[in-house]
Amino acid sequence: MTQQVAAAPAKLDAAVLKVAGVVVLGAIMSILDVTVVSVALPTFQNDFDASYARVAWTMTGYTLALATVIPLAGWAADRFGTKRLYMTALALFTIGSGLCATADSIGQLIAFRVLQGLGGGMLMPLGMTIMTRAAGPNRIGRLMAVLGIPMLLGPIAGPILGGWLIDAAGWQWIFLINLPIGVVALIYARVALPKDAPEPSQSFDFLGMLMLSPGLALFLYGISSLPEAGTFGDPEVWGPMLVGAALLVAFVLYSFRPRHPLLDLRLFANRNLTVAAVTLFVFIIAFMGAGLLFPSYFLQVRGESTLAAGLLMAPQGIGAMITMPIAGTLADRVPVGRTVPFALALIVLGFFSFTQVDPDTSYLLLCGSLFVMGLGMGGTMMPIMTSALRTLSAHDVARGSTLVNILQQIGGSVGAAVMSVILTNELNGSDVIPGVTDPQSGKPVTEAGLAIASQQQPRLLEQFPVPQELIDRGLAFAAHSFGGTFWVAFALVVLTFIPAAFLSRRRTERPDLLDGGQGDQTRTPVGIH
Incomplete structure (x- = not known):
């Protein structure tokens, strides 16, 4: 073999x-x-x-x-x-x-x-x-x-x-x-x-799964309940968060006991994997979380149709399309510690424009920024994942890829929940319009809420005849709320430079390939299990 x-x-x-x-x-x-x-x-x-x-x-x-x-x-x-x-x-x-x-x-x-x-x-x-x-x-x-x-x-x-x-x-x-x-x-x-060739498999850690998945779901549910509850003191917020945190702590402590745990945290003893995993996790929280907000800004603040918002997002994908194949080839030849920081710098450069958004920010500037961010994204994710797995033996690489990819999905979940909570909390700070309530929910209507609704449903203003000055003020507040949320994501991307600075700058190989490839080659080399 x-x-x-x-x-x-x-x-x-x-x-x-x-x-x-x-x-x-x-x-x-x-x-x-x-x-x-x-x-x-x-x-x-x-x-x-x-x-x-x-x-x-x-x-x-x-x-x-x-x-x-x-x-x-x-x-x-x-x-x-x-x-x-x-x-x-x-x-x-x-x-x-x-x-x-x-x-x-x-x-x-x-x-x-x-x-x-x-x-x-x-x-x-x-x-x-x-x-x-x-x-x-x-x-x-x-x-x-x-x-x-x-x-x-x-x-x-x-x-x-x-x-x-x-x-x-x-x-x-x-x-x-x-x-x-x-x-x-x-x-x-x-x-x-x-055709399939099933083999006897190792035992599966169902107990670990019953702690990790509900723990994450409960913790994130508690966080996402914060905007509606208004305070951490509400049982709907701290209750799920407390139970979720307890399950996650119990999972970490438990994971060192089974021979085949759900996540093999022992692999964090490998410095290369640890640095790459931390870099990827922080990056995913920021980039994927903020990525949900880009089209929402175009829809809710700028009043674009969903098709137009989709077209405005295209430059980001085009940028990634240019650099991702190049990064995949370079990952086999050049240490990622020498390439990823430059890719992150492109993301930071493009991201900054979104921290400054207002109701009239130039589309040329925003689309150019998305393109630059796409260039950076294409040179970031795949090289980091390759770096995480490269120095693992064939015996460990399947477990390592499981660990890295679960962290990636968890980072995406955390990013989506946290960024949406921050944005909702920011928008809730808008001034309430005196004497106006939502006919469906009966809740007071805020300036930002009415302005966003009017962008998507212009006929709504026939029900709530208000001065244009109020709509403009609401849109300005909404744009400021998006900008404030983007500042949080921007700070997290900048923070990614810290673990990225420790990525390997030397050419490394898997231990089993260094000894002539005598390791177990029957296992999946980089399979995301």
Whole structure:
């Protein structure tokens, strides 16, 4: 087996690319549903009469579900076979998509998004497992570049497709569009993927999963309840946070006991993995959390249609499309400690413009800033993930990839919850319009709330005839609220430079490849389990 791996061609051959087609199609479905929904959050607010922090749980719940099934995917793949499990994940994701389209309350939509995430969460790790077994460990960088295709298409096509579907047919179609794609992917997977060869698997840490997933969900739910409760002293805030924190602490203490824990925290003894994981975690909180707010600014403050907001987000994806393939190739040749800081500098440069937004900020400036941020993003995520796994032995790399990718999903969940809470809290500070209440909820109407609503529903001003000066003041306050939230994300991106400064600046190899490749090559080299 070692000789075959060593002799593998440098390029990805036709057989590998055939399998890659299945994997990329599944990954597109999973990733696209994150970016598609990002432009729909204000629509969910209006249709379900919910706060931004509440509707953001359509993202938070989805990413938490992804984090839940990542470790389960590796265990189940060994036990049941990757092809069978991959097709099951496709079916679950497709069914969840159909159910999301039927939701008639925000609670139902969140629940169906969790179900959808349970399927989508297995698509990427199983796809990585299938791909890395086909490609071999010596083509990690090129493999990452191929699997980065959905990450390139997602930021470009997702907001545009979501905006067009919402404007033309309604938000339900951002989920219904997955049904035909899911059917095609299932047929393609059945034909193209190799037959299963299930193997005896190690025991799965169900107890750890029962502590980690509910712990995160409860803790983040407590945080997201803060804007409506108004104070940490409310039991709806501190109760879930306290229980969630207790479960998370118990999970950390417990994780050092089992032979095969859900997350092998012992791997943090590897300095290279620790530095890369911390860098990625802080970066994801900032970038993914703020990423939800970019289209919301265009929709709520600037009054753009969802399609226009999606088009305005395209420069970010185009920037990433330029640098991600280059970064994937460089990751095999140049230490990431020499490239990632420059990519982060581009993100900081582009991000700063959004901390200064007002109701009339130049679109040329904002789109140029998104493009620069995209350039930086394309040179950041994949190289950091490659660095985290490069110095692990083949025996440890599957557990290491599980750890890194769960941290990535958790970071996305934390970022979505925290940024939405900060924005909601900022907007709630707007002055109340005397004598005006919402006819549906009966709650007082704020200047910012009325101004945002008037941007999306101009006819609303016929019900609330107010001076234009008040609308302008409300929009200015809303823009200031977005800017303040972006300042928090900006500070976190700057903070990322601290762990990034400790990324390896020397060329490193996996220990088992240094001794001639005598390690266990049968395990997935970079599979996200």
